[in-house]
Amino acid sequence: MSRWLPTPLMSLALLLLWLMLNQSIEPAHLLLGAIIAIAVPLLVAPLRPTPVRVSRPLTIIRLTGYALIEILRSCFNVCTLILFGGGRLNSQFIRIPLDLRDPHGLAVLACIINSTPGTVWVEIIPGSHDLALHVFDLHDAAWWVNTIKTKLESPLIEIFEQEKA
Incomplete structure (x- = not known):
């Protein structure tokens, strides 16, 4: 799971943002949003210096x-x-x-x-x-x-x- 979704919250946020920007939950928008939500975190993962641990x-x-x-x-x-x-x-x-x-x-x-x-x-x-x-x-x-x-x-x-x- 973490191999395909290294940052699940970011993926969820991207999917929701895509759907809100398109103001639609049609299957085509859901599919394209899901592709973006999976691809973008995978592509930017090498750019992150270290994994972040947020507390408090x-x-x-x-x-x-x-x-x-x-x-x-x-x-x-x-x-x-x-x-x-x-x-x-x-x-x-x-x-x-x-x-x-x-x-x-x-x-x-x-x-x-x-x-x-x-x-x-x-x-x-x-x-x-x-x-x-x-x-x-x-x-x-x-x-x-x-x-x-x-x-x-x-x-x-x-x-x-x-x-x-």
Whole structure:
């Protein structure tokens, strides 16, 4: 079974997405959707760096809620700065030391940071495991470091690295 369906949830999601996009459950759409649902995960399996083990569903919900609130808060702040700021911006790069090592966790952290207006993930600095982060209007670098370490990185370690420890 796992040979033909390496990621059954992804296959199910692809099949449902196909059926919703076509707004039909005719046999032809079911067959084509099933072919896509089997073929796509098989074709992308070699691209995945390591198998992912996700745990702690309540932590995932808490992280998602915090990320959405932070994105909305940042949208409002950046809008306010652009419309009424009058050119008083303090745009800078900061370094944030990361303890997170799991590639999936780092990818999720990058997605959250890049989805938050006013911040851009630049790179993991070579020779260290520090994140270079660009902040649109920086007033307190310690607040950014603390927020990313406690509100984002800590739950991601709990989700992706808990079983490895």
